[in-house]
Amino acid sequence: MARELxxxxxxxxxxxxxxxxxxxxxxxxxxxxxxxxxxxQGFIDAWGGPMGAxxxxxxxxxxxxxxxxxxxxxxxxxxxxxxxxxxxxxVAELMFVNFVGVCLDPIMNEGAFLRYMLGGQVSVPLxxxxxxxxxxxxxxxxxxxxxxxxxxxxxxxxxxxGLKCVAPSDPYTAKGLLIAAIRDDDPVVxxxxxxxxxxxxxxxxxxxxVPIGKxxxxxxxxxxxxxxxxxxxxxxxxxxxxxxxxxxEAEVVDLLSxxxxxxxxxxxxxxxxxxxxxxxxxxxxxSVARDVAAVIADxxxxxxxxxxxxxxxxxxxxxxxxxxxxxxxxxxxxxVAAALATLRD
Amino acid sequence: xxxxxxxxxxxxxxxxxxxxxxRLYRQMVLIRxxxxxxxxxxxxxxxQGSAHLYVGQESVAVGVCARLRWNDYVxxxxxxxxxxxxxxxxxxxxxxxxxxxxxxxxxxxxxxMHIADAAVGMLGATGVVGAxxxxxxxxxxxxxxxxxxxxxxxxxxxxxxxxxxxxECLNMSRIWKLPLVFVCENNGYAExxxxxxxxxxxxxxxxxxxxxxxxxxxxxxxxxxxxxxMGRAVARARGGGGPSFLExxxxxxxxxxxxxxxxxxxxxxxEAYYRARDCIERFExxxxxxxxxxxxxLRAIDEEVGRTIExxxxxxxxxxxxxxxxxxxxxxxx
Ligand SMILES: Cc1ncc(C[n+]2csc(CCOP(=O)(O)OP(=O)(O)O)c2C)c(N)n1
Ligand SMILES: [Mg+2]
Numbered sequence: 001m002a003r004e005l006x007x008x009x010x011x012x013x014x015x016x017x018x019x020x021x022x023x024x025x026x027x028x029x030x031x032x033x034x035x036x037x038x039x040x041q042g043f044i045d046a047w048g049g050p051m052g053a054x055x056x057x058x059x060x061x062x063x064x065x066x067x068x069x070x071x072x073x074x075x076x077x078x079x080x081x082x083x084x085x086x087x088x089x090x091v092a093e094l095m096f097v098n099f100v101g102v103c104l105d106p107i108m109n110e111g112a113f114l115r116y117m118l119g120g121q122v123s124v125p126l127x128x129x130x131x132x133x134x135x136x137x138x139x140x141x142x143x144x145x146x147x148x149x150x151x152x153x154x155x156x157x158x159x160x161x162g163l164k165c166v167a168p169s170d171p172y173t174a175k176g177l178l179i180a181a182i183r184d185d186d187p188v189v190x191x192x193x194x195x196x197x198x199x200x201x202x203x204x205x206x207x208x209x210v211p212i213g214k215x216x217x218x219x220x221x222x223x224x225x226x227x228x229x230x231x232x233x234x235x236x237x238x239x240x241x242x243x244x245x246x247x248x249e250a251e252v253v254d255l256l257s258x259x260x261x262x263x264x265x266x267x268x269x270x271x272x273x274x275x276x277x278x279x280x281x282x283x284x285x286x287s288v289a290r291d292v293a294a295v296i297a298d299x300x301x302x303x304x305x306x307x308x309x310x311x312x313x314x315x316x317x318x319x320x321x322x323x324x325x326x327x328x329x330x331x332x333x334x335x336v337a338a339a340l341a342t343l344r345d
Numbered sequence: 346x347x348x349x350x351x352x353x354x355x356x357x358x359x360x361x362x363x364x365x366x367x368r369l370y371r372q373m374v375l376i377r378x379x380x381x382x383x384x385x386x387x388x389x390x391x392x393q394g395s396a397h398l399y400v401g402q403e404s405v406a407v408g409v410c411a412r413l414r415w416n417d418y419v420x421x422x423x424x425x426x427x428x429x430x431x432x433x434x435x436x437x438x439x440x441x442x443x444x445x446x447x448x449x450x451x452x453x454x455x456x457x458m459h460i461a462d463a464a465v466g467m468l469g470a471t472g473v474v475g476a477x478x479x480x481x482x483x484x485x486x487x488x489x490x491x492x493x494x495x496x497x498x499x500x501x502x503x504x505x506x507x508x509x510x511x512x513e514c515l516n517m518s519r520i521w522k523l524p525l526v527f528v529c530e531n532n533g534y535a536e537x538x539x540x541x542x543x544x545x546x547x548x549x550x551x552x553x554x555x556x557x558x559x560x561x562x563x564x565x566x567x568x569x570x571x572x573x574x575m576g577r578a579v580a581r582a583r584g585g586g587g588p589s590f591l592e593x594x595x596x597x598x599x600x601x602x603x604x605x606x607x608x609x610x611x612x613x614x615x616e617a618y619y620r621a622r623d624c625i626e627r628f629e630x631x632x633x634x635x636x637x638x639x640x641x642x643l644r645a646i647d648e649e650v651g652r653t654i655e656x657x658x659x660x661x662x663x664x665x666x667x668x669x670x671x672x673x674x675x676x677x678x679x
Contacts, residue, residue, distance in 0.1 A: 030535070030536065030538065031536045031537050031538055034536070034537035034538065034609070034610060035537045035538070035539070035609060035610035036537075036538050036539065036542040036543070037539060037541065037542035038539060038542075038610065041612065043609065043610050043611075046537040046609040046610035047536065047537045047609070047610075068538055068542070068543075069507075070504075070507030070535075070538075070543040070544065071474045071475070071504045071505065071507040071508055071535055071543070072507040072508055072509065074508075074509060075507075075509065098473070099473060101473065102473065102475075102476075102508070102510075137393045137394065139392075139393045139445075140666065141391055141392050141393065141444050141445070141662070142392045142393035142394040142443065142444055142445050142456075143393065143394040143445035143453070143456050144393075144394060144395070144456070145394070145395045145456070145458075145472075146395075146454070146455055146456045146458060146459060146472070147454075147455075147459075148458070148459075148471065148472040148473055149395065149458075149472055314672055314673050315673070315676065316672060316673050316676045317676070319453070319454045319667075319671075319672065320394065320442075320445055320451070320453060320454055320455055320456030320459070321445030321446070321453035321454065321456075321666055321667055322393065322394075322445050322666075323445060323453075323666040323667065323669075324445070324453065324454070324666075324667055324669070324671060324672055327669050327672055328672060
């Protein structure tokens with residue numbers, strides 16, 4: 001029986017194994033260990049990072065390599081860029097992706113552009129690990145985390161030349177993509193969906209990589225291609241099950257890498273199915289979903305037998321109210337409806 | 346650490362103002378009961394959603410806001426319920442907001458971290474650490490440009506003192522002499538990170554002084570001390586004397602958010618030390634002990650507050666959730 005791990009433990013294992021393999025890998029961020037400076041009082045590793053993904057690392061690697069920072073994303077992510085160009089491989093934790101608002105400069109103008117601006121003199125082997133997504137709490141009483149803590153926003157990163165951006169969909173791809181990101185010589189934004197943190201799946205113990213720049217076909221089908229990103233891949237799989245009940249064979253492609261984009265896998269799939277539905281929790285304007293649609297319009301329009309459909313969040317910030325949040329995020333029902341609509345047209 | 350809690354520092358002028366004393370007491374108790382009710386609702390599963398409780402820090406919000414007029418501005422933080430209540434936001438509409446209801450202050454779209462009420466100068470809370478400070482600075486600039494004598498207050502935590510923008514604001518406030526009061530609530534922690542680790546010091550007022558902003562450090566668990574210092578700061582701001590900085594040393598009794606266990610990073614002894622200085626108990630000892638208010642008066646206030654909170658919960662529960670069409674309203678003005 002293959003070993004199962006929680007998504008957040010798979011990330012933890014990736015960090016531990018890479019830090020063991022390569023002494024230049026360091027981790028920095030707010031409360032990545034927690035209770036900093038109080039080891040003498042018996043407090044160590046009080047938090048272990050968002051979703052506990054970095055728990056246990058400070059005991060193994062010490063505070064020189066597992067660095068709790070003050071709240072100063074612009075400063076410590078800028079410092080991670082500086083450390084990356086001078087021989088380290090920092091993993092910087094950006095607690096929620098919305099906080100990119102306070103540190104886009106070091107990520108974009110420095111981290112992403114440096115190599116190009118400097119004529120190839122430097123590499124920036126940096127990972128920004130960040131949490132994305134709505135909470136999925138949909139109670140009648142209460143809500144989620146609202147606009148500043150629930151965004152997806154990876155299209156911002158995909159837009160920037162020089163940056164790579166990945167979004168795992170299960171524990172297996174979490175470990176493999178995080179290791180690949182750490183070993184990559186370019187800055188990679190690794191987006192971890194908060195609702196996936198508590199999901200379980202098979203994860204090999206030995207280190208392995210899932211290649212950046214490659215999508216993965218999870219389920220073959222000949223009638224329609226469903227493309228999912230992060231948690232939306234699971235939504236596509238559920239939609240595919242329901243479509244099967246209606247006699248429709250859906251192919252599910254897990255995008256994994258938002259930049260670079262695996263155009264070949266997308267084009268090849270649509271050439272066979274003739275129909276495309278892209279499912280994305282991010283807002284629709286200038287989005288990864290529409291980028292995929294544009295690639296297909298550009299390269300496979302002759303093979304399309306119906307309109308390309310995107311199922312995305314509305315063009316609005318994420319609401320708090322549980323009832324509204326549930327209506328905000330794409331559902332399997334919406335994906336089924338979109339698939340049937342493109343098949344009908 | 347001395348064991349006996351110092352008495353609250355009420356002078357004879359304050360002890361003679363029974364109306365003010367009742368107001369200070371009622372607001373501190375209203376905040377505490379509100380927060381404890383939210384905690385209980387969350388524990389029982391009756392309520393969900395991110396929330397950071399203000400219990401322990403009530404005297405800061407109340408002492409500060411008691412010096413403000415209804416149309417002065419307050420910018421708040423993720424730990425903002427106390428600021429909102431002290432500024433006069435209706436607790437029933439706040440509770441409805443936490444329940445994600447249409448009748449909430451933000452019509453269910455903001456939740457705990459973003460409670461706002463423009464009608465009482467509550468500019469709203471931001472969940473991005475430090476981001477409220479320039480908001481308040483902008484409000485102060487706006488008031489001055491419009492020729493009003495309104496004052497703006499920025500509430501923020503010790504953790505926010507890690508963010509560069511706070512220092513940018515100290516600088517701007519000074520060079521433009523803005524009617525702004527920086528209120529730094531130093532509760533010793535940013536999430537689980539102790540202030541002495543993150544900032545290299547327990548004392549923050551000196552940083553403001555380095556920018557030329559007059560600064561004071563006060564016992565934030567003493568509502569009279571906060572009220573007194575805030576009086577000087579507001580007089581300076583309204584009189585054209587420019588910004589002030591108040592470091593209020595305080596403590597949060599619960600974890601960072603509901604569910605966080607603070608014993609993973611702080612001791613029972615430390616908690617006991619601060620709880621022995623509880624702002625409400627010290628107030629009561631000072632005021633009743635010196636005969637400024639009768640104990641029966643305080644108990645009557647307790648009862649009235651209890652009824653107000655229960656009515657707020659009922660209002661929230663009976664209110665409707667927003668209509669699905671609300672999803673895309675108010676993205677733009679039109
Ligand atoms: C820019 C940014 N970084 C990180 C966070 C996550 N976070 C939320 S509250 C908090 C700690 C804030 O500490 P402090 O300012 O002292 O306020 P307190 O919680 O003690 O009231 C952190 C790190 C955030 N909300 N915004
Ligand atoms: Mg704090």
